Amino acid sequence: MATQPSLSIRSPIPVLVAVLGLGAVIVSMMQTLVVPILGVIRQDLHASTADATWLTTATLLAAAVCTPLAGRLGDQYGSRRVFLGVLALTLAGSVLAATTRTLAWLIVARALQGVSTALFPLAQSVLRNQLPTARMPGAMGTISGALALGNAVALVSAGLLSGASTADYHLVFWLAAGVSGLALLATALVVPGAAGTGAGRTDWLGAVLLAASLTLLLLPLSRGADWGWTSVPTVGCLTGALVLGGVWVRVERRRPDPLVQLGVFARPVVAAVNLAGFLLGFAMFMQFIGVSTVVQLPAAPAGYGLGASVSQAAIGYLLPPALASLLAARLAGTLTHRFGARRALAAGSVSGVTGFGLLAVVHDRPAGVLAGGVLVGVAISFGFATLPAVLLDAVPRAQTGVANGVNSVFRSVGSSVASALLGALLATGAVGRPGAAQPALPAQSRFTLAFSLAAAAFAVVACVALLGRRAAPTPTGDG
Known part of the structure; x- marks a missing residue:
């Protein structure tokens, strides 16, 4: 069995949590980095809307596959070692994205960046090995809040670095490479190692x-x-x-050593929580890509766009929800401690239903987009903060790591479906005359449908939280 090493003298708890939090920042950065600049990349590479959508879909697909695989490798060879390997792949993908000028290689680079999603469950494993039980809730709250911080950093930097007419969107990927390199160095210096079990085979x-x-x-x-x-x-x-x-x-x-322990996740309570994770990822990317797209559309001939530039979309419309999400993380933790994770998740879901309802109705008005986006940002923050706690109540302690890892997979798959589905929706129902000089634009009804679907997703999450409150068993033991 793996030994449980003591915390290194050069890695006091606040420093360790800060470095692992930097890894969480990278997770959300890599997922949202291209959202404000998809239109710029599409124009520069002369790509169709459906093809450009794969710049987000490939990242999320890689995340869905590599997260459980990295978790398994972490169990075998030690979380620190795999954490460093994932950061190295992320750095390689960022450098490739910053240097390539073809869509195919950029999609490959984005897939490499998507491997970074495995950092979040790996960070949880490091915390479990290194922190006393009493320090875990606060540390996990910090790590969850770092996800919102990463969204804010990605959105602002993408808007500022590529918003000027003379700017090159490759600068955004150079920033990602710099942050990844910093995290790789900090992890190597700060995070202590733990021996893996060495048992079993990789699936x-x-x-x-x-x-x-x-x-x-x-x-x-x-x-x-x-x-x-x-x-x-x-x-x-x-x-x-x-x-x-x-x-x-x-x-x-x-298989004796499967990639995913399906028996654990067939339990009704765990399956419901993973459904909630899928819907949370779905709703999150419906907001990111949907809002970014609709505010950058010209008012004419579409009749509903806000004509925002890349920097205006990022800073004016995507940053406020990200900041609201960051601020709401602490409130979510307080409500979870006082009323329970499921009630807090339900409360956040109501905010999400309301926010997407506003976006569905008034996405042609700046105030409506801002108000709806902020409410959705609060809901996403509540989801990230509460789902790990709900899983902790549903599975034995020894299985919380793999449970959170698989829940991350469901979130990534949900985000992938949202990215691909929204790309398909916006590619149909065009506004404009055939043969006109300006390209056809998506019909307004497509955005209404997309935001309505996201509102319905949060409504289902609220039902999962409330209906499962009494059914959730109290797990015992480590089996």
Whole structure:
């Protein structure tokens, strides 16, 4: 068995938490970094809307596959070692993104950046090994709040670095490389190591099957508008995703050391929490990409855009929700301690329903976009802060690490579906005359539908939180 090393003298608890928090900042940075500049990249690389959407979808797809794999490797070889490896891949992806000028290689780079999502559950594993139980809630609150800080840093930097007419969007990726390099150095100097168990084998087959099934699911969501929703490629990909998904489940159940312990996650309470995680990721990216897109559309000929520049979209419309999310993290922790995680999650979900309701109705008015975005930001913060606590009540302590890792996977898959689905929605229902000099723009009804779907997602999260409150068992032991 792995030994439990004592905290290093050169790594006092506040410093350790700060460094791990920097890793959480990178997680959210890599996911949101391109959101304000998708339009700029699309124009520079002459890419279609559906193709450019893969700059976010590839990142989230890589996150969904690599997060459980990194968790398994962390158990085998030690969380610190895998944490450093993930940061190295993130740094490589950032440098590649900063130097390439082709869409294909940029998508590859974004996939490498997506591996960074594994840093969040790995940070939780380091904290469990190094901190006394009494210090865990405060440390986890700090790590969760760092996710909101990363969103704010990414949105502001992307807006400032690429907003000027002479600016190059590659500067945004150089910033990501700098932050990743700093985190890699700080982790190497501060985070103490812990020996892995060395037991079992890595489930590479499970990782490949999961990647293939998710790709077949997301590809038709991204290209369905071009292929036709009833065409052979679309139906074939969806059928293939279903078949491979079934094969993956069968393989995971039979392997002695599966990528994902399906037995734990088949429990109704845990399945409900993972559904909530999926819907949280879905709603989060519906806000990021939907708001960024709608405010940058010209008022004419669409009749509803706000004509914002990249920097105005990032700082004026995306930064306030990110700051609200950061401030709400502390409130979420207080309410969780006083009333319980499920009630706090339900309260945050109500804020999300209200916010997306506003966005669905008044996304053509600056005040409506701001108010709706802030309410959604609060809801997202509550979700990040409360879901780990809900899982802690639903699974034995020894399984909380893998439970949070898989919940991160569900959030990434939800974000991937939102990214691909929104790209498909905006690629259909165009406004404009055929043959006109200006490109066709998405119909306003597409944004109304997207924001309404996100509101419905938060409504389901609220139901999951409230209906599961009495059904949640109190786990005992470590089994």
